[in-house]
Amino acid sequence: MIAPVSKIREPLVYGHKTYHQITEDLVAPTEKAPSLSWMLVFIPALVLLVFGVFSIYWTIYVGIGTWNLNKTINWGWDITNFVWWIGIGHAGTLISAILLLFRQKWRTGVNRAAEAMTIFAVMCAGLFPLIHMGRIWDAFYIMPYLNTRGPVWPNFNSPLLWDVFAISTYLIVSLLFWYTGLVPDLATIRDRSAGLRKKIYDFFSLGWTGAAKHWQRWEYLSLILAGLATPLVLSVHTIVSFDFATSVIPGWHTTIFPPYFVAGAVFSGFAMVQTLMLISRKVLNFEQYITLNHIESMNKVILTTGSIVGVAYLTELFISWYSGYIYEQFAFFNRALGPYWWAYFGMMFANVVSPQFFWSGKIRRSVGWTFFLSILINIGMWFERFVIIVSTLARDFLPSSWSFYSPSWVEIGIYLGTFGLFFTMFLLFTRVAPVIAIAEVKHILKTSGDQYVGKDAEIQH
Amino acid sequence: MKRNKEIIFGLYGDEQDLLAAVKSAKDRNLEIYDVYSPFPVHGLDPLLGLRESRLHIAGFLYGLTGALIAFLGMSWVFTRDWPIIFGGKPYWSVPAFVPIVFEVTVLLSAIGMTITFFVVSGMGFGVSNETLHDSITDDKFCLAFDKAEADEATVRQVLQESNAEQVHEKMIKA
Structure with a gap:
């Protein structure tokens, strides 16, 4: 029972694949010895990770004074990196949940990798608030449990505590969604392997058999988890923006923050998915599964969300002028022309100007351009958080307290370390599990394979 | 009651063949043990009479x-x-x-x-359910009957008429 597909729809799977060929192609990276290109990325990632772990150790051993934060600028690279990484994570949920609800078939090529990316990015993000607490060994105080300290409870009215709930829920729900999707594919690997390898995959595939009733429930579960994850992902960055928006700092105290943070998160997340997918499809030979059509679709999302971000920046500027409130006006004047003017213009260029190149179909389908712009957008979105946090704090209420901030080697080390963590995890993931959802690609083959649709279609149905 | 089950099953290379086979088995009032596939086959649930999941x-x-x-x-x-x-x-x-x-x-x-x-669904970490054939998670669609519940001769006839690529038997221990 195949739903009719328009003949002019572009195929999503090239190379006249059969079901068996899909299994062979997608499982291949887990069955071969790591390639040279894999090692060439893995070793630097591991080095960065080790350096990051040392920087964190140094922070905890010596104290938070190893960072260049001061009384005026009490949030710096740490919270910038936190918000940036959380934003990166958003694309994964958007691709796997929202596009599932919208029945977008191109999600199948990238959803697995994007979900993994979400999980690793949220892990990187979660690190920053934890070590910023200074006494990480007391971090469990943020959990509300009956305790012998009074009992003393966390403040449930605080956006910082909402963050704790939002991010831990986000991490857990993303993990469940990702793993449930992985189970059938792990079973595929199990049934191809022997010996110890079979035993390991047997353990992790949870006894999957592929029975009709199980598939029915599996599809139900995916759909409902998608339905839950959709408002969840919107709530997560909304709550992150509350950290700023519910404060009384001019430049932060704005109602536009929630939608603008969510759009920015999706924007930066898709840029990161592009960066990763463009490398993965090359290194893992997935060019017939992650096609130019996938890349173009993602670029369209980048264009849309990038334009929303652009409109939000301009609205913010207009409202600060229109408010007639001099402190708000000063905050924005200071962002653009103050000591951090370069960050502001870097952000404006990378986030507002650069995605506009994607109006051109040629650029949307160009691997080189997409890669370049995706990196630029990642940098731009990092600048956005830096501008919001540091340039606002640098000029606070008393001119005598005005200050300047640049990171210490420890802060830079921790940030580089999260890159190490992210890439190490992602690269290990490509070795142990299929990076593309095998069952889901098979499911769309007859409606999206190039032998069925597109200009080379041979089989009619 | 737990008992050993003697399963007879046919493997198909295409979901359309599987659906046709399920239909013809239903037409002959054969009790289907289960259907296995490498991905969810849409249109199968109403044929098998599966209730909506709760x-x-x-x-x-x-x-x-x-x-x-x-x-x-x-x-x-x-x-x-x-x-x-x-x-x-x-x-x-x-x-x-x-x-x-x-x-x-x-x-x-x-x-x-x-x-x-x-x-x-009877799954969990470390749970190991016996599968009928290794290619079910790869590229084959499987229609299985329990010999105790369905007449073997009719089953073989159905599997043959519906062009099953392979027909196998397997004992599943209780």
């Missing part, structure tokens, strides 16, 4: 539990256990509870449903 009801109940725990818990802490005034607002400042109530609702619903799914 997972969403479970999800709703877990979510409701989460919402109640979060809302009542915070209300108890802030009005009974340790009332504190934050920023001159009332002790029981309900709008500020909304984010956490929402998050806990989603959390419990998702965890509960996922666990329920695996438990009712």
Whole structure:
């Protein structure tokens, strides 16, 4: 029972694949010895990770004074990196949940990798608030449990505590969604392997058999988890923006923050998915599964969300002028022309100007351009958080307290370390599990394979 | 009652053949043991007469539990256990509870449903269910009958008429 597909729809799977060929192609990276290109990325990632772990150790051993934060600028690279990484994570949920609800078939090529990316990015993000607490060994105080300290409870009215709930829920729900999707594919690997390898995959595939009733429930579960994850992902960055928006700092105290943070998160997340997918499809030979059509679709999302971000920046500027409130006006004047003017213009260029190149179909389908712009957008979105946090704090209420901030080697080390963590995890993931959802690609083959649709279609149905 | 099952099954290379085979087995009133496939085959559930899953009801109940725990818990802490005034607002400042109530609702619903799914499907870490054929998770669609419940001669006839690529038998131990 195949739903009719328009003949002019572009195929999503090239190379006249059969079901068996899909299994062979997608499982291949887990069955071969790591390639040279894999090692060439893995070793630097591991080095960065080790350096990051040392920087964190140094922070905890010596104290938070190893960072260049001061009384005026009490949030710096740490919270910038936190918000940036959380934003990166958003694309994964958007691709796997929202596009599932919208029945977008191109999600199948990238959803697995994007979900993994979400999980690793949220892990990187979660690190920053934890070590910023200074006494990480007391971090469990943020959990509300009956305790012998009074009992003393966390403040449930605080956006910082909402963050704790939002991010831990986000991490857990993303993990469940990702793993449930992985189970059938792990079973595929199990049934191809022997010996110890079979035993390991047997353990992790949870006894999957592929029975009709199980598939029915599996599809139900995916759909409902998608339905839950959709408002969840919107709530997560909304709550992150509350950290700023519910404060009384001019430049932060704005109602536009929630939608603008969510759009920015999706924007930066898709840029990161592009960066990763463009490398993965090359290194893992997935060019017939992650096609130019996938890349173009993602670029369209980048264009849309990038334009929303652009409109939000301009609205913010207009409202600060229109408010007639001099402190708000000063905050924005200071962002653009103050000591951090370069960050502001870097952000404006990378986030507002650069995605506009994607109006051109040629650029949307160009691997080189997409890669370049995706990196630029990642940098731009990092600048956005830096501008919001540091340039606002640098000029606070008393001119005598005005200050300047640049990171210490420890802060830079921790940030580089999260890159190490992210890439190490992602690269290990490509070795142990299929990076593309095998069952889901098979499911769309007859409606999206190039032998069925597109200009080379041979089989009619 | 647990017993060893002698399963006879046919493997098909295409989901359309499988659907046709299931239809012809149903037409002859054969009791189908189960159908296995490498991905969800749409249109199969009504043919097999599978009931709609009730997972969403479970999800709703877990979510409701989460919402109640979060809302009542915070209300108890802030009005009974340790009332504190934050920023001159009332002790029981309900709008500020909304984010956490929402998050806990989603959390419990998702965890509960996922666990329920695996438990009712007889799956879990370390569980090893016997599969009929290794190619079922690769590229073959399997229609299986239990010899004790379906007449073997008719089964073989159905499998042959529906162009099963392979026909095998396997004993599944109780």
